[in-house]
Amino acid sequence: MAASPAEYRDKLQRYAALWAEAQRARGRRGRRGRGTLAALAYLLKNLVLRGGLLDGPRGIQFHWLHARYAKRKHDLLARPD
Numbered sequence: 001m002a003a004s005p006a007e008y009r010d011k012l013q014r015y016a017a018l019w020a021e022a023q024r025a026r027g028r029r030g031r032r033g034r035g036t037l038a039a040l041a042y043l044l045k046n047l048v049l050r051g052g053l054l055d056g057p058r059g060i061q062f063h064w065l066h067a068r069y070a071k072r073k074h075d076l077l078a079r080p081d
Contacts, residue, residue: 005061012069020076030078039071 020030043063046052052063 005065009065009068012065013072016069016073016076019073023077028077030074030076032078034078035071035074038074039067042067042070 023030046063046066047060052059055062
C-alpha cells in the first residue's frame with residue numbers, strides 16, 4: 001500500500017488512466033456525466049449501505065479516494081479523442 005494518501009491518490013489516478021486506455025482499445029466510449037454518477041453510486045454503496053461511515057476518518061478518506069477514482073476513470077473515457 002502507498003505510504004501516504006497523496007501517493008495512494010496518484011496511484012489510483014494512474015490506474016484510472018490505464019483503465020480508460022484499455023476500454024478505448026476495446027472500442028468503448030464514455031458518456032458525459034457518467035463519472036459523477038459512478039462516484040455517487042460508489043459513495044452510497046460503500047459509505048451508507050455497507051457501513052463505511054463507521055470506519056472513521058481514515059476509512060472515509062479511503063472511500064472518498066475510490067469515489068474520485070471511479071469519477072476519474074469514466075471522465076477520462078468520455079473525453080473526446
